[in-house]
Amino acid sequence: MREYAFELALCAHLESGDGSASAPGTDGLLARQLGAACHGSRVMDVVEVVPGPQFDDRVSLCPGSIPVPVLETDIGPGTARDPRRALDVHPDRVEGIVDAAVDAGYLDRERRDGCDLVRATGRYPAHWVGRLRGIENKPDLGRPGDLRRQLRTDVSLALLDEVVLATASHVTGAHLNRIPDAVGVWRFDPETGEREVVREPTPLDSDGPGVEPLDRRPGRTDIRVVPAAEKRVARRRLAERAFGKGWRPDAAAWPDCARVSVGECAGTGPVPDCPWKGRIVDPGSECGPACGGYEPGTAPEVDPAAARADAAPWDPDAGERRRQAGLGNFGSSE
Ligand code: SF4
Structure with a gap:
């Protein structure tokens, strides 16, 4: 099975559980293909956000990903602020960041005394993230690619609280010896949805500074020490992106x-299924006029957000309902 289909099947399996002993999985949220670096280019296959004590507050605050520069300011629900003064970014970026925060449902614009101001629609819950778990998928350990280097980077930087390798292969002692001790290992069968924990992950020091390997040349690796404060911002960015993106x-x-x-994936679809290839396909890398089986047509209508709302153990629509209620109140007061 290709890595893409394996990844979707694993996400569907995790989402269909609730984190309890009888239904192991997650009661939080999952997202695929997110940057998990501070200065490098590491992309984690799957990120799981394990709920913290204020998870429900974040869910009901707003539906989209909040740009982190907004969260590093004192813009709150109390006093309207001038974003050009509040945001510590290049002036050329201010408008784009404000637009994204408005689209996410976190900021409202208002105009006062000829000035464009913004105000948060609610108080941001600082403790909505419990843990961040990274899952690197490698269905076939016989073709490891860059796996060892990637996992060593994850452990050394410790941006995530724990990292797991998921594979469909039989895991031998030799395989375990080749990956860092702190990395957990799951064996997952995408056909049956059975998951065996071969090795539990060891918690990483995500609160402390990390060391991020960057450029590698023969005989030399450039590294960068990443302070704890910088990691904190990167973790928040990662969690916010996961919140808005999801895995579908x-x-x-x-x-x-x-x-x-339109295919199904453990009842939590929809996923792109291609009869010509006889399997689930990754549209980003496999589809288009360059494909030998391509026949121009119309993309099917799918609704990943509705599928997420049906399947997720939390309520992804809560933020949108709150936003609509806010718009309604605004309209009725005019
Ligand atoms: S572009 Fe190719 S891989 Fe994609 S759906 Fe069409 S035939 Fe299948």
């Missing part, structure tokens, strides 16, 4: 190919 293929990414059909 984005509706806009589905191919405009007449052959593609």
Whole structure:
């Protein structure tokens, strides 16, 4: 099985549990393909946000990903602020960041005395993230690619609280010896949904500074020490992106190919299924006119957000309902 289909099947399996002993999985949220670096280019296959004590407050605050520069300011729900003064970013970035925060439902604009001001729609809950778990997928350990280097980077930087390798392969002692001791190992069968914990992960020092390997040349690796404060900002960025992104293929990414059909993934679909290839396909890397089976057509209508709302053990629509209620109140007061 290709890594893409393996990844979707694993996410569907984790989401169908609730984190309890009888239904191991997650009661939090999952997202795929997120940057998990501070200065490098590491991308984690799956990130799981384990709920913290204020998780429900974050869920009901707003539906989208809040740009982290906004959260590093004193912009709150109390006093409207001038974003050009409040945001510690290059002036050229201010408008884009404010637009993204408004789209996310976190900021409202208002105009006073000829000035464009912003105000938060609610108080940001600082403790909504319990733990961040990274999952690196390598269905076939016989083709490890860059796996060892990636996992060593994860452990050394310790941006996440724990890291797990998920594979469909039989895991031998030799495999375990080749990956860092702190990395947990799961064996997962995407056909049956069975998951065996081969080794539990060891918690990483995510609160402390980290060391991030960067450029590698023969005989030499450049590293960068990342202070704890910088990691804290990067963790918040990662959690916010996970919140808004989720793990399902984005509706806009589905191919405009007449052959593609809407498949199911452990009842939590939809996923792009291609009868011509006989399997789930990754539209980003496999579909388009360059594909031998491509037939111009219309991409199917899918609703990943509705599927997320149906399947997730939390209420992804709560933030949108609160936003709509706020808009309604605003309208009725005019
Ligand atoms: S573009 Fe190719 S891989 Fe994608 S759905 Fe069409 S035939 Fe399948």
